[in-house]
Amino acid sequence: MEKLVEMKHITKKFPGVVALSDINLDVYPGEVHVLMGENGAGKSTLMKILSGIYTPTEGEIYIEGTRYKNLTPAISQERGINIIYQELSVIDELSIVENLFVGRLPQKKVVGIPIIDKKYMMEKARETMLLVGLKRNPMTMVEDLPISEKQLVEIAKALVWNTKVLIMDEPTSSLTLDETQNLFEIIRNLQKQGVGIVYISHKLDEIKQIGDRITVLKDGGYVATKMLSEVSGKEEIITMMVGRELKDKYQPAGRGRGAQTEVLFKVENVSRADGKVKNVSFELHKHEVLGFAGLVGSGRTELMNVIFGAEKMQSGKIYLEGKELKIKNTYDAVKKGLAYLTENRRETGFFDNFEIWKNVAMEEALRTSKWNGTYGLINEKTEKLEAQKQKDQLNIKATSINQNITELSGGNQQKVIVGKWLAANAKIMFFDEPTRGIDVGAKSEIYKIMRELVEQGKGVLMVSSELPELLAVCDRIVVFNEGEIKAILDGADATEELIMHAAT
Numbered sequence: 001m002e003k004l005v006e007m008k009h010i011t012k013k014f015p016g017v018v019a020l021s022d023i024n025l026d027v028y029p030g031e032v033h034v035l036m037g038e039n040g041a042g043k044s045t046l047m048k049i050l051s052g053i054y055t056p057t058e059g060e061i062y063i064e065g066t067r068y069k070n071l072t073p074a075i076s077q078e079r080g081i082n083i084i085y086q087e088l089s090v091i092d093e094l095s096i097v098e099n100l101f102v103g104r105l106p107q108k109k110v111v112g113i114p115i116i117d118k119k120y121m122m123e124k125a126r127e128t129m130l131l132v133g134l135k136r137n138p139m140t141m142v143e144d145l146p147i148s149e150k151q152l153v154e155i156a157k158a159l160v161w162n163t164k165v166l167i168m169d170e171p172t173s174s175l176t177l178d179e180t181q182n183l184f185e186i187i188r189n190l191q192k193q194g195v196g197i198v199y200i201s202h203k204l205d206e207i208k209q210i211g212d213r214i215t216v217l218k219d220g221g222y223v224a225t226k227m228l229s230e231v232s233g234k235e236e237i238i239t240m241m242v243g244r245e246l247k248d249k250y251q252p253a254g255r256g257r258g259a260q261t262e263v264l265f266k267v268e269n270v271s272r273a274d275g276k277v278k279n280v281s282f283e284l285h286k287h288e289v290l291g292f293a294g295l296v297g298s299g300r301t302e303l304m305n306v307i308f309g310a311e312k313m314q315s316g317k318i319y320l321e322g323k324e325l326k327i328k329n330t331y332d333a334v335k336k337g338l339a340y341l342t343e344n345r346r347e348t349g350f351f352d353n354f355e356i357w358k359n360v361a362m363e364e365a366l367r368t369s370k371w372n373g374t375y376g377l378i379n380e381k382t383e384k385l386e387a388q389k390q391k392d393q394l395n396i397k398a399t400s401i402n403q404n405i406t407e408l409s410g411g412n413q414q415k416v417i418v419g420k421w422l423a424a425n426a427k428i429m430f431f432d433e434p435t436r437g438i439d440v441g442a443k444s445e446i447y448k449i450m451r452e453l454v455e456q457g458k459g460v461l462m463v464s465s466e467l468p469e470l471l472a473v474c475d476r477i478v479v480f481n482e483g484e485i486k487a488i489l490d491g492a493d494a495t496e497e498l499i500m501h502a503a504t
């Protein structure tokens with residue numbers, strides 16, 4: 001069988017970094033080739049080379065046997081290579097249909113004059129949206145969509161074209177379980193049509209389900225390519241990626257002592273006018289990590305937004321250490337001791353074009369600075385020490401804390417933001433999907449740190465769509481559905497089945 005793609009001896013250097021060194025990768029028709037590696041290993045860079053965005057420093061690229069010396073995005077697309085980007089590339093200010101065809105507007109000729117074929121665009125948009133399960137009017141503006149639907153637009157964008165090779169860079173990071181299964185159906189159909197798929201993900205459970213072959217990268221180097229049927233299990237993949245066995249991946253120490261202790265934070269009968277949060281009450285005890293389970297869209301993020309002052313609370317009360325807390329806005333929330341790692345980090349999480357250390361120091365600076373406390377009064381040395389600490393404990397891959405965050409890999413940007421919130425000396429921490437896009441090693445670090453935070457007397461609320469991590473980390477788990485609490489389960493007794501049962 002002829003290879004669709006062959007990349008040989010690819011090396012890519014950025015100033016100060018060798019992102020890839022002597023990498024080989026090939027793709028056959030009808031296969032799902034999984035590409036794995038820790039954050040910063042070089043996965044996205046390799047795929048950006050295949051899509052013509054970056055030019056390799058060395059190496060050769062063949063598409064169906066033809067060698068390309070100067071592959072451009074236009075040539076790559078023309079040869080049937082389409083990419084679903086890790087950082088969503090959708091444009092908020094455009095409608096869904098405009099996003100699907102941006103830069104490649106289909107044309108037709110009317111009496112010899114080329115005009116944009118709007119009819120075709122609408123038809124194709126409807127068809128593709130149906131395929132990915134996006135139930136919207138194609139004219140809906142993308143800015144009005146929640147993050148999971150933005151990700152569906154990103155996927156649809158690649159599927160409107162005739163594809164020979166489809167690159168999926170963490171396509172499921174914001175998807176629900178159902179949406180993920182639907183995507184796998186789409187992938188299987190594409191496979192039957194002979195499309196070759198490169199699939200990047202940090203979710204080990206997905207890999208065995210969908211992959212045929214796997215290639216692992218480590219620190220820009222090539223580790224191995226194997227048939228997944230010959231890989232014994234998750235542990236083997238982790239060992240290939242990390243270079244050693246990873247013990248106590250989940251289960252950090254210290255869980256389960258929270259239940260009887262004093263109440264740190266309390267939410268009473270909180271509702272939103274739009275009905276997305278209905279009469280929610282819960283208590284967070286000292287030394288407790290409280291988990292929030294539920295399907296994406298069940299109202300968990302909406303609840304966090306209300307508590308944090310990002311959305312208006314229609315009714316209800318919040319108490320911190322026994323005293324009622326009135327929060328005017330998010331700045332006020334930070335001042336009063338709350339911290340919030342949002343799920344949509346690209347938009348609300350960090351400051352583009354700022355150094356790592358400034359991003360890490362930002363929250364604490366906000367909280368502690370007085371009205372006359374200009375930025376100049378902030379202790380740069382302390383901040384840099386804190387940033388260095390976060391860089392070390394989260395294993396952030398960067399040349400130094402002075403590197404610009406924009407240059408980091410997706411997962412390493414996430415780690416910087418997680419580090420920022422870990423550095424924030426808040427009393428109550430809200431973590432919404434804290435491990436999204438983060439590799440296995442750093443995940444277990446984050447769990448450990450969360451447990452340490454509650455040991456120190458802070459309160460942690462964790463929203464996650466990954467049940468195994470909720471089960472491993474949380475003392476109790478609040479199960480949400482349609483804006484309401486359906487159950488509060490004890491972490492030790494809870495199982496995936498119990499949670500799913502309560503959530504649906």
Ligand SMILES: Nc1ncnc2c1ncn2[C@@H]1O[C@H](COP(=O)(O)OP(=O)(O)OP(=O)(O)O)[C@@H](O)[C@H]1O
Pocket residue numbers: 014015017018019037038039040041042043044045046086397398407408409410411412437
């Ligand atoms: N434009 C750039 N300028 C400088 N360095 C870069 C640039 N793009 C990527 N890098 C570096 O190249 C390396 C590989 O990054 P890449 O984004 O390919 O990692 P990745 O495997 O996709 O990681 P993740 O799982 O976090 O997405 C990183 O060290 C990153 O900092």
Ligand SMILES: [Mg+2]
Pocket residue numbers: 043044045086169409410411
């Ligand atoms: Mg990446």
